Amino acid sequence: MTYCIGVMLDNGIIFASDSRTNAGMDNFAKFCKMTVFERPGDRVIVLLSSGNLAGTQAVISVLTQRCADGDAETNLYGARTMFDVARLVADAMRAIEERDAGHLEGNRVGFNASFIVGGQLDGEPIRLFRIYAEGNFIEASTDTPFLQTGETKYGKPILDRVLTRHTPLADATKCVLVSFDSTLRSNLSVGMPIDLICYERDSLAVQYRRRFDQGDPYFTALSHDWGEGTRQVFRDLPELSW
Amino acid sequence: MTYCIGVMLDNGIIFASDSRTNAGMDNFAKFCKMTVFERPGDRVIVLLSSGNLAGTQAVISVLTQRCADGDAETNLYGARTMFDVARLVADAMRAIEERDAGHLEGNRVGFNASFIVGGQLDGEPIRLFRIYAEGNFIEASTDTPFLQTGETKYGKPILDRVLTRHTPLADATKCVLVSFDSTLRSNLSVGMPIDLICYERDSLAVQYRRRFDQGDPYFTALSHDWGEGTRQVFRDLPELSW
Numbered sequence: 307m308t309y310c311i312g313v314m315l316d317n318g319i320i321f322a323s324d325s326r327t328n329a330g331m332d333n334f335a336k337f338c339k340m341t342v343f344e345r346p347g348d349r350v351i352v353l354l355s356s357g358n359l360a361g362t363q364a365v366i367s368v369l370t371q372r373c374a375d376g377d378a379e380t381n382l383y384g385a386r387t388m389f390d391v392a393r394l395v396a397d398a399m400r401a402i403e404e405r406d407a408g409h410l411e412g413n414r415v416g417f418n419a420s421f422i423v424g425g426q427l428d429g430e431p432i433r434l435f436r437i438y439a440e441g442n443f444i445e446a447s448t449d450t451p452f453l454q455t456g457e458t459k460y461g462k463p464i465l466d467r468v469l470t471r472h473t474p475l476a477d478a479t480k481c482v483l484v485s486f487d488s489t490l491r492s493n494l495s496v497g498m499p500i501d502l503i504c505y506e507r508d509s510l511a512v513q514y515r516r517r518f519d520q521g522d523p524y525f526t527a528l529s530h531d532w533g534e535g536t537r538q539v540f541r542d543l544p545e546l547s548w
Numbered sequence: 549m550t551y552c553i554g555v556m557l558d559n560g561i562i563f564a565s566d567s568r569t570n571a572g573m574d575n576f577a578k579f580c581k582m583t584v585f586e587r588p589g590d591r592v593i594v595l596l597s598s599g600n601l602a603g604t605q606a607v608i609s610v611l612t613q614r615c616a617d618g619d620a621e622t623n624l625y626g627a628r629t630m631f632d633v634a635r636l637v638a639d640a641m642r643a644i645e646e647r648d649a650g651h652l653e654g655n656r657v658g659f660n661a662s663f664i665v666g667g668q669l670d671g672e673p674i675r676l677f678r679i680y681a682e683g684n685f686i687e688a689s690t691d692t693p694f695l696q697t698g699e700t701k702y703g704k705p706i707l708d709r710v711l712t713r714h715t716p717l718a719d720a721t722k723c724v725l726v727s728f729d730s731t732l733r734s735n736l737s738v739g740m741p742i743d744l745i746c747y748e749r750d751s752l753a754v755q756y757r758r759r760f761d762q763g764d765p766y767f768t769a770l771s772h773d774w775g776e777g778t779r780q781v782f783r784d785l786p787e788l789s790w
Contacts, residue, residue: 421738459701463730467775468782478787488705504790514790521747527786533709535781540710543773546766548746 307495308456310339310462312355313465314434314446318475318506319424323354323454323484326489326497340501341366343373346511351382351391352423352503356455357439361402361419368398370393388425388433388513391404395423396441405440422453432507444447459507460492461485479504484517498526509541549737550695552596554583554664554726556676557603557689560717560748562668566698566732568739570719582743583608583760585615585624588753589670594745595765596664599681603644605663610640618645623756630667630675637665638683645683664695667747674749702734703727721746722770725760729771742767 307328314321326349337359343351353369355362367504370383372394378384385391402419410416417439424434424446434446436453446453451471454462468481479502489496518525549570556560565581571767585593595611595634597604609622614636620626627633645659652658659681666676666688678684678695686697693713696704721744733737746756762768 330586402631459734460705461706462734464778465701466733476787477782479788480782483788484782484785488708491708492701498556502665516788516790524786531785532781535784536709537780539774539777539781540722540726541718542777543767544724544766545718546721546725546758548758 307493308339308356308420309458309461309486309489310356310455311422311452311461311485311498312354312434312446313452313478313482314424314432314471314474315478316472318479318504319432319434320475320482321354321422321503322486323351323425323503324496325499325501326365326495327359328362328495338497338501340503342503342512344512345383348471348510349383349425350505350512351425352421353395354455357418358416360517361406361417364402365395365398365421368394368401370397372398374380380384385427388427388435389408391425392423392435392437395421396437396443399437399439400441411540420455422455426507426510428510432505439477457489457493457496461489464488466548475506477502481492483525483528484532487525487532508529549735550581550596550598551700551728551731552697553694553703553727554662554666554676554718554729555694555711555724556666556674556686556713557717557720558714559675560746561676562717562720562724563594563666563745564595564728565746566728566738566744567739567741567743569601570737576739578741580743581724582745584745584754586754587625588750591625591667591669592710592747592752592754593665593667594639594747596697598662599660600658603648603659607640607661607663610643611637614640627669629668629672630677633667634665634679634685635675636686636754637663637747638679641679641681642683648657662697664697668711668752670750670752673757699731699735699738706730714790715746717746725767725770726774729767729774741756
């Protein structure tokens with residue numbers, strides 16, 4: 307499985323992804339699922355990958371090669387809008403699907419890559435998309451400021467209770483990390499390290515990026531304080547009178 | 549969908565179930581999923597039903613008829629242990645499955661009834677089981693004091709953080725209700741009213757039973773206070789220094 311999330315806020319976007327991949331229960335590995343295309347002052351594009359690793363890696367490699375080739379029609383650095391960026395990612399996904407699908411017939415997994423893509427191009431607002439395996443996509447809105455992929459359920463209640471579009475970046479970052487903590491506890495196929503980017507609107511550069519590995523002191527303290535805090539909230543809740 | 553939970557504690561068992569059933573997205577209804585077999589001073593047996601309603605209702609009707617028939621071999625009031633109770637429920641499930649399975653072939657849902665069963669017989673400890681659709685079952689243990697069925701994920705993190713075998717009944721009750729609140733917010737196919745029983749060890753009677761309907765003042769206050777409290781815990785969490 308996987309857990310990836312993008313949160314669209316007034317002042318920026320939070321991106322976070324776990325790093326566990328597995329082929330069956332007996333074959334776990336670590337791969338970074340976060341990819342950044344950045345040209346400071348011009349654009350920041352962040353991709354979070356979910357699904358079959360061969361598929362997601364191939365899509366990233368195609369996108370990277372197309373950037374190197376420099377064809378304005380197909381490369382992320384030539385895109386004029388984030389909407390066009392999402393379309394280019396979808397085009398790369400469809401190209402891989404076309405190449406591989408026939409060979410994966412009868413394979414239980416198949417081509418099932420999907421992406422969260424967000425960021426900002428100079429002169430454009432920040433935008434955030436979720437691209438499905440078929441290459442169609444949705445965009446985060448005011449009503450639903452976050453998009454998740456993979457094991458989404460365990461970590462969702464805390465996001466629902468805390469996040470709005472107006473939540474400050476620092477608070478949203480903590481919320482995302484608690485959401486990961488809840489997910490890691492319940493699904494073994496979601497695992498550390500967690501990659502985190504907090505993109506500040508109009509900065510057009512990745513200024514805040516952190517990787518949280520097993521035993522990270524901040525993550526451990528956050529998890530502990532959250533557990534203690536919620537248990538205290540419980541003790542203060544009104545008693546039920548039967 | 550459905551959400552049912554049984555929590556096995558030192559001092560008793562909490563049972564709770566939602567009441568929503570649906571046949572497709574456009575056909576919702578309310579049915580109580582909690583059934584009690586009680587003979588005060590002798591035994592309390594609580595069943596929580598999940599799965600296809602025709603199947604679960606048939607199982608309950610078979611169990612009820614067998615109690616009326618009074619055959620010591622097959623009726624819940626004749627069972628000597630909670631283990632035997634779980635077996636009798638499984639037998640009833642298998643009888644319905646045998647009768648209906650052939651007629652449900654090709655039906656997407658099929659016979660998929662499953663149950664949480666718990667309670668106490670005079671002279672026995674409290675016990676709690678989860679019976680799968682096939683009629684085999686597991687029992688709650690010290691390590692894992694709660695058993696869930698249906699839409700289990702949204703409501704699980706809070707149980708994991710708060711519940712141990714030693715949690716007082718009153719606190720566990722609040723925890724179960726918050727778990728329901730989280731689930732109701734995220735899955736429309738889980739719905740109120742919530743039926744709740746708090747069975748006190750060795751009481752051999754159902755003393756604490758409540759139904760929480762839409763707008764219930766206690767449930768509304770609990771949900772509000774929990775939301776406020778957790779948001780405050782957030783504000784107090786340590787800031788991440790990049």
